[in-house]
Amino acid sequence: MAEPDWIAVDWGTSNLRAWGIGRDAEVMFSETSDRGMGRLAREDYPGVLMQLVAGHLAQDGASVDVIICGMAGARQGWLEVPYLATPTSLDDLLGKAVRPALSASRLSPRILPGLCQARPGAEDVMRGEETQLLGLTTLVPNFSGVVCMPGTHCKWVRLDGRRVEGFTSAMTGEVFEVLRLHSVLRHSFTGEPDPADRAQGLTDGLAAGLAAPDKLMTQLFRVRAASLLSDRQAGWCAGYLSGLLVGSEIGGQRDWIGSGGEIPLIGGEALAQIYAQGLAMAGVQSRRIDATDAVLAGLKAARSAGA
Amino acid sequence: MAEPDWIAVDWGTSNLRAWGIGRDAEVMFSETSDRGMGRLAREDYPGVLMQLVAGHLAQDGASVDVIICGMAGARQGWLEVPYLATPTSLDDLLGKAVRPALSASRLSPRILPGLCQARPGAEDVMRGEETQLLGLTTLVPNFSGVVCMPGTHCKWVRLDGRRVEGFTSAMTGEVFEVLRLHSVLRHSFTGEPDPADRAQGLTDGLAAGLAAPDKLMTQLFRVRAASLLSDRQAGWCAGYLSGLLVGSEIGGQRDWIGSGGEIPLIGGEALAQIYAQGLAMAGVQSRRIDATDAVLAGLKAARSAGA
Numbered sequence: 001m002a003e004p005d006w007i008a009v010d011w012g013t014s015n016l017r018a019w020g021i022g023r024d025a026e027v028m029f030s031e032t033s034d035r036g037m038g039r040l041a042r043e044d045y046p047g048v049l050m051q052l053v054a055g056h057l058a059q060d061g062a063s064v065d066v067i068i069c070g071m072a073g074a075r076q077g078w079l080e081v082p083y084l085a086t087p088t089s090l091d092d093l094l095g096k097a098v099r100p101a102l103s104a105s106r107l108s109p110r111i112l113p114g115l116c117q118a119r120p121g122a123e124d125v126m127r128g129e130e131t132q133l134l135g136l137t138t139l140v141p142n143f144s145g146v147v148c149m150p151g152t153h154c155k156w157v158r159l160d161g162r163r164v165e166g167f168t169s170a171m172t173g174e175v176f177e178v179l180r181l182h183s184v185l186r187h188s189f190t191g192e193p194d195p196a197d198r199a200q201g202l203t204d205g206l207a208a209g210l211a212a213p214d215k216l217m218t219q220l221f222r223v224r225a226a227s228l229l230s231d232r233q234a235g236w237c238a239g240y241l242s243g244l245l246v247g248s249e250i251g252g253q254r255d256w257i258g259s260g261g262e263i264p265l266i267g268g269e270a271l272a273q274i275y276a277q278g279l280a281m282a283g284v285q286s287r288r289i290d291a292t293d294a295v296l297a298g299l300k301a302a303r304s305a306g307a
Numbered sequence: 308m309a310e311p312d313w314i315a316v317d318w319g320t321s322n323l324r325a326w327g328i329g330r331d332a333e334v335m336f337s338e339t340s341d342r343g344m345g346r347l348a349r350e351d352y353p354g355v356l357m358q359l360v361a362g363h364l365a366q367d368g369a370s371v372d373v374i375i376c377g378m379a380g381a382r383q384g385w386l387e388v389p390y391l392a393t394p395t396s397l398d399d400l401l402g403k404a405v406r407p408a409l410s411a412s413r414l415s416p417r418i419l420p421g422l423c424q425a426r427p428g429a430e431d432v433m434r435g436e437e438t439q440l441l442g443l444t445t446l447v448p449n450f451s452g453v454v455c456m457p458g459t460h461c462k463w464v465r466l467d468g469r470r471v472e473g474f475t476s477a478m479t480g481e482v483f484e485v486l487r488l489h490s491v492l493r494h495s496f497t498g499e500p501d502p503a504d505r506a507q508g509l510t511d512g513l514a515a516g517l518a519a520p521d522k523l524m525t526q527l528f529r530v531r532a533a534s535l536l537s538d539r540q541a542g543w544c545a546g547y548l549s550g551l552l553v554g555s556e557i558g559g560q561r562d563w564i565g566s567g568g569e570i571p572l573i574g575g576e577a578l579a580q581i582y583a584q585g586l587a588m589a590g591v592q593s594r595r596i597d598a599t600d601a602v603l604a605g606l607k608a609a610r611s612a613g614a
Contacts, residue, residue, distance in 0.1 A: 075535075116536055121515075123532035153491075153528060169528040171490070175482075178489045183481050184460075208428075214520035214559040217552065221460060221476040225430035228382075229423055245524065252521040 004028045006065035007053055007107070008299035010292075011072035012128055013038045013152075017292075018052050025300055029056050037071035045078035046102050049109065057106055066109040067094070067303050069295065070128035073111040083116035083125060090134040090162045093302045112302060117166060124169050129155045132266050132291060135298030137162050139289060140264060146256050148286070150267035150275045152177075154249065156256055168256075170249045173271070176242055179220070185241065188227040193235035201232070201239025206278045208240075209247020216248040242274060250278045257284050266294050311335045313372035314360055314414070315606035317599075318379035319435055320345045320459075324599075325359050332607055336363050344378035352385035353409050356416065364413060373416040374401070374610050376602065377435035380418040390423035390432060397441040397469045400609045419609060424473060431476050436462045439573050439598060442605030444469050446596060447571060453563050455593070457574035457582045459484075461556065463563055477556045480578070483549055486527070492548065495534040500542030508539070508546025513585045515547075516554020523555040549581060557585045564591050573601050 004020030014036040020028040035048045049066070057064065073081035079100040084092070097110040114127030129149050136143060142161070149155040152173040158165040179185050208219055223241050226232040232240075250257070257263065263279060263286045265272045272288045279286045311327030321343040327335040342355045356373070364371065380388035386407040391399070404417040421434030436456050443450060449468070456462040459480040465472040486492050515526055530548050533539040539547075557564070564570065570586060570593045572579045579595045586593045 116532075118536050120537060121529075123529055123536045125532050125535055156525070168525045169532070170524040171527045172524045174490050175486070175524070175527070178485045179482070182485045182489050183478070212559070213522075214555070216523055217477040217479045217482070217556040217559060218463070218475045220478045220482070222428075222430055225423075225432050225476070228432055229425050229430045230427060248521070249524040252519070252524060 002028065003057060003061065004064065006067065006303060008296060008303075009049070009066055009068040009070075009072075009109075010128065010131070010295045010299070011068055011070040011077075012036050013071050016048065016052065018049075019296060019299075020053070020056050021300065027296070037074060037077050040077075042078060045072065045100070046105070049102075049107065050105060053107070061106060063108040064106050065303070066107050067097075067112065067299050068109055069093075069112045069131035069299060069302075073098070073114060074127055077111075079111060081111050081113045084113050084130075086115055086117045086167065087163060087165050088115060090130060090137065090164060091305050093130065093134060094305060115164060115167070122166075122168070124167055126155055126167065126169070128295070129157070129266075130164070131298035131302060132294035133157060133159060133164065133298065134162070134301050135294035135296065136264060136266060136289060138297050138301050139294065143264065145261045145263070147264050147266065148275060148279075149291075150265060150271040151291075154275075156253055158256070170253075172245045172249045176245050179241065180238070185220070185223045185237070188223050188232070188237040189234050191234040193238055194233065195235065197233055197235030198239035201236035201241075202243040202274065202277070203239075204236075205240035205243025205245075206247040206274075206281055207243075209244045209249070210251045210278065210282055211247075213248040213251030216244070219244055219248075243278070246274050246278050247281075250275070250282055254282070257282065262287055264289050267291050309335065310364060310368065311371065313374065313610060315603060315610075316356070316373055316375040316377075316379075316416075317435065317438075317602045317606070318375055318377040318384070319343050320378050323355065323359065325356075326603060326606075327360070327363050328607065334603070344381060344384050347384075349385060352379065352407070353412070356409075356414065357412060360414070368413060370415040371413050372610070373414050374404075374419065374606050375416055376400075376419045376438035376606060376609075380405070380421060381434055384418075386418060388418050388420045391420050391437075393422055393424045393474065394470060394472050395422060397437060397444065397471060398612050400437065400441060401612060422471060422474070429473075429475070431474055433462055433474065433476070435602070436464070436573075437471070438605035438609060439601035440464060440466060440471065440605065441469070441608050442601035442603065443571060443573060443596060445604050445608050446601065450571065452568045452570070454571050454573065455582060455586075456598075457572060457578040458598075461582075463560055465563070479552045479556045483552050486548065487545070492527070492530045492544070495530050495539070495544040496541050498541040500545055501540065502542065504540055504542030505546035508543035508548075509550040509581065509584070510546075511543075512547035512550020512552075513554040513581075513588055514550075516551045516556070517558045517585065517589055518554075520555040520558030523551070526551055526555075550585070553581050553585050554588075557582070557589055561589070564589065569594055571596050574598050
């Protein structure tokens with residue numbers, strides 16, 4: 001059996017992914033699992049990791065490096081890894097990694113730190129995105145500027161080469177989910193959404209959010225009122241809510257995006273497309289970098305830097 | 308048994324209140340129940356109303372008027388009452404009321420309409436607040452200007468005497484609840500909140516929201532980050548979230564409140580106090596009108612106007 005040189009792991013809140021990496025940095029295997037931090041107790045981690053990769057390793061042999069990023073290093077994770085405080089360089093992620101105990105195993109795991117911003121009034125944290133950012137520096141060499149990372153908690157980052165100057169998290173994705181599921185707006189999302197109707201709602205919502213990001217609290221209720229009064233259907237309402245939230249977020253970040261230059265959007269395709277449309281409506285160009293490509297490139301770069 | 312001349316009813320989403328009103332407009336009894344619209348099917352309404360007031364009526368006698376405002380007139384209520392479209396006068400609420408069927412009873416109920424704003428892009432609805440607004444015109448004669456009505460869906464209304472020019476609803480109260488219960492921020496609210504700590508968080512949150520109402524999506528996550536990094540406790544976090552949401556709402560309404568003049572705050576004491584503090588920080592004076600006083604005055608005024 002051809003064994004990997006080392007194993008790269010992205011351990012998030014919802015999912016866990018592992019890649020076996022060969023001597024020439026090629027991916028030899030990849031495994032995914034839904035055993036994210038949210039479903040695990042501290043003592044579950046060693047067994048879950050072993051089970052995920054055991055089929056790709058012989059019983060005996062030399063120790064195999066495992067480089068892990070993400071929520072495995074959170075306080076509720078496998079082993080808490082202290083944050084690096086911004087401004088900070090991404091060169092030292094591996095140097096600040098910690099080693100969880102893993103007895104009677106060929107695996108030699110290290111968990112990379114996340115980043116924090118401790119300044120009172122601008123407190124913020126990230127775990128996992130710092131590795132994607134390091135990946136960006138290898139996928140788009142010499143990039144400096146603002147990066148947008150859409151997700152449950154979208155991160156906006158000021159990057160200068162490998163130096164993270166500062167960042168801020170927008171709860172937009174999570175606010176969309178809790179309003180969709182738990183607020184009075186849920187009554188407006190019944191029925192099968194029509195794609196064209198949804199696209200129109202998205203455009204209308206982006207325009208409304210960009211035009212008045214300070215009026216989000218009053219514009220939200222329009223979702224419900226428009227379905228009661230203007231016969232708006234589930235597709236338009238869902239598109240409008242999504243667009244309104246993202247438009248307000250982008251509209252509130254004008255001091256970040258005003259400086260010009262193409263903004264890298266690191267994220268999944270569907271969500272990144274919404275942000276790309278909103279940024280374009282605000283006069284800003286963007287290019288998407290797949291989040292999986294970025295995290296894998298980042299894990300490779302972290303290991304190279306520390307090797 | 309001294310019987311009431313008529314019965315005033317405020318039938319909301321969560322609660323139901325009834326007052327027996329005498330010939331001199333005095334309150335002879337009041338009853339409350341948790342049988343709001345949210346817990347009722349259409350066929351439940353007659354029995355719930357009868358049960359609430361039956362003890363105050365003799366078996367036989369003349370028919371007794373019941374004037375009802377609120378969600379009983381909603382599509383999911385007892386009987387849908389068409390909205391009056393703004394701009395509109397509040398003088399004709401009783402004239403546009405509808406009569407639900409109530410056989411074999413001495414009660415003769417009418418449900419008052421709510422208001423809608425049908426203009427595309429500014430769709431909005433209210434049910435119940437229009438009656439509080441009518442009450443305001445008798446409690447504060449000759450008032451014209453902007454009214455703020457804090458609640459689950461806070462209403463901002465432009466009133467010119469008894470004419471409602473327009474209004475907008477802010478989902479602030481509901482957004483607070485869904486984020487507190489269902490988002491990642493819930494982890495920051497464990498433990499007994501300290502009142503002084505909460506007051507400080509409230510002031511900090513109001514200031515943050517007023518300073519940058521367009522940055523709500525990014526400021527929200529600070530609740531979680533501040534508890535992770537700056538050891539903020541449950542009291543501060545809850546106060547900050549509440550203040551941030553209300554401050555953002557008020558900050559986004561500067562085009563409404565800029566014209567000067569004291570703003571009536573119609574609502575419950577605790578929530579109205581938060582709005583009063585936020586308005587004061589924005590340089591605007593306010594006076595609280597109790598929501599129960601306002602709705603009762605409004606139901607009386609509606610019946611007088613139509614008598």
